Structure formats: C-alpha cells, structure tokens
Amino acid sequence: MRAGAVSKRQLSQRTAFSLLIVATIIVVLPVLAIVIQIIVSGADAISWEFLTQAPSQAGKAGGILPAIVGTFYLMLGTIIVALPLGVMAGIYLTEYARDNWFTRAINLAIVNLAGVPSIVYGLFGLGVFVLMFHFGMSLLSASLTLACQALAMTVTTSREAILAVPREYREGSLAVGATRWQTIRHLVLPQALPGIITGAVFAMSRAAGETAPILVVGAAFLLPGLPQSPFDQFMALPYHLYTVAAHVPGMPKSTMWGVVLVLLVVVLSFNVLATIIRLRARQRRLNA
Amino acid sequence: MKINSVLSNGKMVSQSKTKLKTEAVNLYYGSFQALRSISLEIPERAITAIIGPSGCGKSSFLRLFNHMNDLITGARVEGRVELDDINIYDKSIDVVELRKRVGMVFQKPNPFPMSVFENVAFGPKRHGISNRAELEEIVERSLRQAVLWDEVKDKLEQSGLALSGGQQQRLCISRVLAVEPEVILMDEPCSALDPVATLKIEDLMRSLAENYTIVIVTHNMQQAARVSDMAAFLMMEEDRAGVLVEYGPTSELFTNPKDKRTEDYITGRFG
Numbered sequence: 001m002r003a004g005a006v007s008k009r010q011l012s013q014r015t016a017f018s019l020l021i022v023a024t025i026i027v028v029l030p031v032l033a034i035v036i037q038i039i040v041s042g043a044d045a046i047s048w049e050f051l052t053q054a055p056s057q058a059g060k061a062g063g064i065l066p067a068i069v070g071t072f073y074l075m076l077g078t079i080i081v082a083l084p085l086g087v088m089a090g091i092y093l094t095e096y097a098r099d100n101w102f103t104r105a106i107n108l109a110i111v112n113l114a115g116v117p118s119i120v121y122g123l124f125g126l127g128v129f130v131l132m133f134h135f136g137m138s139l140l141s142a143s144l145t146l147a148c149q150a151l152a153m154t155v156t157t158s159r160e161a162i163l164a165v166p167r168e169y170r171e172g173s174l175a176v177g178a179t180r181w182q183t184i185r186h187l188v189l190p191q192a193l194p195g196i197i198t199g200a201v202f203a204m205s206r207a208a209g210e211t212a213p214i215l216v217v218g219a220a221f222l223l224p225g226l227p228q229s230p231f232d233q234f235m236a237l238p239y240h241l242y243t244v245a246a247h248v249p250g251m252p253k254s255t256m257w258g259v260v261l262v263l264l265v266v267v268l269s270f271n272v273l274a275t276i277i278r279l280r281a282r283q284r285r286l287n288a
Numbered sequence: 289m290k291i292n293s294v295l296s297n298g299k300m301v302s303q304s305k306t307k308l309k310t311e312a313v314n315l316y317y318g319s320f321q322a323l324r325s326i327s328l329e330i331p332e333r334a335i336t337a338i339i340g341p342s343g344c345g346k347s348s349f350l351r352l353f354n355h356m357n358d359l360i361t362g363a364r365v366e367g368r369v370e371l372d373d374i375n376i377y378d379k380s381i382d383v384v385e386l387r388k389r390v391g392m393v394f395q396k397p398n399p400f401p402m403s404v405f406e407n408v409a410f411g412p413k414r415h416g417i418s419n420r421a422e423l424e425e426i427v428e429r430s431l432r433q434a435v436l437w438d439e440v441k442d443k444l445e446q447s448g449l450a451l452s453g454g455q456q457q458r459l460c461i462s463r464v465l466a467v468e469p470e471v472i473l474m475d476e477p478c479s480a481l482d483p484v485a486t487l488k489i490e491d492l493m494r495s496l497a498e499n500y501t502i503v504i505v506t507h508n509m510q511q512a513a514r515v516s517d518m519a520a521f522l523m524m525e526e527d528r529a530g531v532l533v534e535y536g537p538t539s540e541l542f543t544n545p546k547d548k549r550t551e552d553y554i555t556g557r558f559g
Contacts, residue, residue, distance in 0.1 A: 174356070175354060177384055177387040177467055186413075
C-alpha cells in the first residue's frame with residue numbers, strides 16, 4: 001500500500017464533500033434570507049387588531065381577518081374536493097387499470113396537468129364553474145378551480161405512495177383469500193397514507209399561495225365581513241397582497257410585509273402539521 | 289406417471305387420494321412459454337417437493353395452484369389444473385375462495401407491518417370474523433400449530449416486523465393456517481433463513497403434513513430429500529420453457545433416478 005495513493009484519494013474525497021457542502025449552503029441561503037427578511041420587516045405590522053379586524057381605508061388601516069379566513073376556506077374547499085378524487089383515481093390507476101394505451105394516455109395527461117399555467121385554470125373555472133354551472137364569482141367556484149389544479153398533485157402523489165407499498169404485502173394478503181379491495185383498504189392504503197397526506201398538504205399550500213386563478217373566479221379586493229356561504233365572494237391573502245402592493249398608492253410597507261408574514265405562517269404551519277401526522281403514522285406502523 | 293411407494297403417513301402412494309393435479313399445463317407470459325405440458329398428481333396429506341435449477345419455472349408452477357400468476361400481465365394458462373377433481377381454471381371459479389383453500393408461504397418472510405396478533409387475524413377478519421374472543425382463539429391455535437406460540441405469547445401486540453427471520457416465517461405460516469386452508473404452497477420458505485431456523489420450519493412442515501397437503505419449491509436438494517414424500521424434477525429446455533423431467537416418490541427419485549438429467553442434477557453435476 002502506497003501512502004501517496006491513499007492521501008490522493010482522501011484529497012479527492014475531501015474536495016467532493018466540500019463542494020457538496022458549498023452547494024447545499026447556496027441552496028439554503030436564499031430561503032433563509034427570504035424568511036428572515038419577511039420576519040424582520042413584517043413583525044411590526046402584526047398585532048391583535050391586524051389579525052382580527054376587517055380592512056379599512058383600502059387596506060391601509062385595519063386588519064386582514066377576511067383574507068386569512070378566506071385563504072383557510074379556499075385550502076379547505078380545495079382539499080375536500082381534490083383529496084378524495086385524487087386518492088380514488090390513484091387507486092384505480094395503480095391497482096385496477098390495465099396497462100394499455102388508454103391508461104398511459106391518462107397518466108400522461110395527469111402529469112401534464114401540473115404544467116398548465118395557473119391562469120389557464122382560472123379561465124377554465126370562469127367558463128365552467130362561474131358561468132356554465134352558475135356558481136357565480138364565489139368561494140365554491142374558486143375552490144373547485146383550485147381543486148382542478150391540485151388534482152395533478154394529489155393523483156400523482158397518491159399513485160407514487162401506493163406503488164411504494166411492497167408487492168410482498170399484496171401477495172401475502174391475496175394468498176390468505178383477501179379480495180383486492182380488502183387488500184387495498186386494510187393493507188395498502190394505511191401504508192400509503194403518510195405519502196398521500198404529504199401530497200395533499202403540498203397541494204393545499206400551493207392553493208393558499210395561488211393568485212392568478214382566483215382573480216377571475218371570485219376573489220374580492222375588499223370585503224367588510226367574512227363569507228357566509230360557499231356562494232359568497234371572499235378575500236384571500238395572496239390576492240390581497242397583490243392589490244395593496246400594485247393598486248393602492250401610499251400603502252405602508254410594513255403592512256404589506258405583515259400580509260406576507262401571515263401568509264408564510266399559514267403555509268408553514270400546515271406543513272408542520274403534515275409532518276407531525278406523517279411521523280405519527282410512521283410511529284404507529286413501527287409499534288403496532 | 290406410475291407411482292407406488294409408501295408415504296410417510298403410512299399410506300401407499302397409490303392408495304392416497306389425489307389432491308392437486310395438472311394435465312398438460314402450458315403457462316405463457318406474453319409470447320414467452322414458461323412451462324410446457326406438465327402433468328402430475330399430488331397426493332393428499334403429504335409433502336411434494338418441486339426441485340430444479342434456477343429459472344426452470346418451479347415458482348411459476350407452484351403459483352398455478354392459487355392463481356398467483358394472474359397478477360402478472362400477460363400470463364396465460366392452457367390445460368387443466370385440478371383441486372379435488374375440479375378445474376380451477378374454469379371461468380366459474382371464485383379465485384378469492386380458492387386462495388382461502390390453497391394458502392401460500394413466500395420466499396422472503398412477509399409479515400404485514402402490524403402486530404403479531406393482527407398478522408394472524410388478518411385472514412379471518414377479511415373472511416368476516418369480528419368477534420374478539422373467536423379471533424383470539426384462532427390466533428392462539430394458529431400460532432401453536434406453527435410452533436410459535438411459546439415464543440410470542442407475551443408480545444402479541446408487538447410488531448410482526450420485530451421478530452427474527454425464522455419467527456417471521458413461522459408467523460407467515462400461522463397467518464395462512466388461520467384461514468384453515470387444505471393446501472399450503474411454500475415457495476422456497478427457508479432460503480432466507482439460517483440453518484437452525486430452517487430445521488424448525490422443516491419439523492413444522494412434517495407435523496403439518498398430517499393434516500395438510502404441502503407443496504414446496506426448494507433449491508436445496510438435501511431439504512427435498514429430508515422432508516418430502518414425493519419429488520418432481522423440472523428443467524428448462526432450449527427455449528427456456530420448463531418441463532417435467534421426472535416425478536416420483538422422493539426415496540426413488542434420489543436413490544434410483546430413471547432419467548440421466550435427474551441423476552446429473554441431484555449428484556451436483558449442474559444446477
């Protein structure tokens with residue numbers, strides 16, 4: 001064994017590790033910078049009044065409660081529609097559909113759904129939900145529109161989570177005379193659930209952040225109160241931010257940052273919630 | 289194929305009832321033929337071993353008896369496969385009901401990611417038993433039959449995945465026993481286990497053979513010689529389709545093989 005050869009190998013190993021660390025830092029730094037910037041600039045605007053009151057003076061004063069509540073309703077409406085549909089389609093595509101040109105075409109279409117610009121979904125929602133189904137400019141129309149967009153994600157993540165369940169489990173279940181549905185219901189789905197939930201929460205986070213699609217199907221600039229029914233118009237955080245930033249002259253900077261901070265907290269808290277659910281599910285699986 | 293010898297259960301093979309039977313069975317995966325014209329009769333309450341080199345279609349053959357090949361796209365069966373004289377490839381056959389009668393143990397122990405209790409109770413629950421006391425009784429009985437009860441009776445609520453490899457395989461056997469099958473198919477059940485665990489499974493198989501018809505695929509010739517009553521030797525031909533070379537009582541097949549290829553294989557000249 002030659003000492004020179006070893007140190008050369010170690011040198012190249014160290015170089016590689018250093019490069020990887022630098023790359024990781026480059027990736028993480030902008031994210032950190034953005035978060036810190038938002039917290040520092042937005043913290044001043046946050047007050048009890050800001051979180052619990054309706055806006056006044058075109059958003060320059062008062063709070064953003066209708067926008068917070070509207071965003072929550074949107075996330076909820078989106079997931080109520082997109083999760084069951086996505087999971088059911090995911091089950092069908094992985095467990096029942098035959099592998100033929102039709103199934104492949106469906107899979108391709110679903111993957112491509114994710115690449116459709118969000119404003120296209122907005123116009124689709126305007127045409128179908130607002131005008132054709134007469135749901136009007138409303139929370140319902142917006143939720144359905146965002147759900148269409150979220151479907152690409154919920155179907156894809158459900159499929160992947162279901163496919164990741166080992167074949168040995170399915171065979172073991174079928175081999176004791178369980179039906180395919182029982183196998184899915186009692187073995188595959190419980191295993192796939194954490195993955196499905198992760199996908200669902202990402203879809204919700206994205207719905208919370210969308211601006212363009214809801215612009216044309218029911219988001220309002222200013223509303224004095226909260227929506228009372230799914231057919232009411234609503235405010236939402238990203239759209240509120242867009243209007244106060246672009247269309248309200250003399251808008252206090254800190255108020256804008258405050259809206260951004262609230263939006264960030266809403267999205268992050270949902271991600272944390274999903275992580276907890278996932279960890280719990282994994283723990284249960286290991287212990288049970 | 290003429291068979292005439294004493295099974296370990298004391299009966300003459302010729303007197304023993306035929307449990308499973310194949311008649312000129314061909315199995316295809318798409319255009320590839322995996323098995324060609326296999327005909328044999330498997331006696332009831334005995335252990336029949338399927339031996340042969342890798343890739344000769346042993347597992348595919350075993351999976352005929354519980355329709356497990358159906359899971360593979362493009363799989364197609366010709367000929368007859370009978371269970372108690374009924375063709376199980378008839379359109380009217382309920383595959384789910386068939387699999388309840390013909391259980392299967394796999395190569396790699398595959399306990400479900402749930403408790404020991406739930407693993408064993410999985411089958412009975414799916415067949416509609418929900419009474420806790422009844423389930424407890426089934427679980428205990430099945431674990432005792434698989435000689436696992438004493439080792440796990442204090443950890444029924446622990447994960448089945450936490451058991452050792454040999455215990456996991458016996459858990460999988462319990463899971464199959466819990467639905468009270470008539471036939472147990474075993475696909476190289478010991479290939480992932482150490483020698484001690486292997487011997488335990490073999491002892492278990494011998495005791496189960498008193499009540500069940502067992503068909504085992506094995507790579508291990510010593511194992512086939514140790515545990516089986518009947519042995520079938522499969523080999524692949526030039527086009528890689530598996531054919532039955534020889535079938536008969538294990539003692540004869542191993543001591544006095546009629547086919548040169550069988551002799552070459554069991555004496556270790558290839559495979």
